[in-house]
Amino acid sequence: xxxxxxxxxxxxxxxxxxxxxxxxxxxxxxxxxxxxxxxxxxxxxxxxxxxxxxxxxxxxxxxxxxxxxxxxxxxxxxxxxxxxxxxxxxxxxxxxxxxxxxxxxxxxxxxxxxxxxxxxxxxxxxxxxxxxxxxxxxxxxxxxxxxxxxxxxxxxxxxxxxxxxxxxxxxx
Numbered sequence: 522x523x524x525x526x527x528x529x530x531x532x533x534x535x536x537x538x539x540x541x542x543x544x545x546x547x548x549x550x551x552x553x554x555x556x557x558x559x560x561x562x563x564x565x566x567x568x569x570x571x572x573x574x575x576x577x578x579x580x581x582x583x584x585x586x587x588x589x590x591x592x593x594x595x596x597x598x599x600x601x602x603x604x605x606x607x608x609x610x611x612x613x614x615x616x617x618x619x620x621x622x623x624x625x626x627x628x629x630x631x632x633x634x635x636x637x638x639x640x641x642x643x644x645x646x647x648x649x650x651x652x653x654x655x656x657x658x659x660x661x662x663x664x665x666x667x668x669x670x671x672x673x674x675x676x677x678x679x680x681x682x683x684x685x686x687x688x689x690x691x692x693x
Contacts, residue, residue, distance in 0.1 A: 532619075540580060
């Protein structure tokens, strides 16, 4: 247990953005497509497009561990189910993840990040529409659905154009 006035390290973690080399173009900013007749065509990489051109890098969001040194100005001890639980305070902020060294705080933050990643992965698997299917199947399904909807849109636009031309003739 720590006392008021002690300098301690508080473990923390946030989600942040970092830039990595694009896994598709490997930072080259373009892809080479081999057509059915074996001709090669170079196109801009659509995976790492930033505004209007390829950058060769993609944004990756990941958890970042932090450790901040604070001076304690208060604490509270509660008894829950026979266990004493201590919450510390510094500048009106409450902390439960308090450690004597920066290394201990960072190790705790890294362990919590791994737990969070496991939970995130479980949630992602749970939230997929057809959990028994692969992600490739999932992507193919949605691509085909989009193509189908685009065909329906074109069909209905052509029908609307015919209807509009008849409305103009009737009005004259």
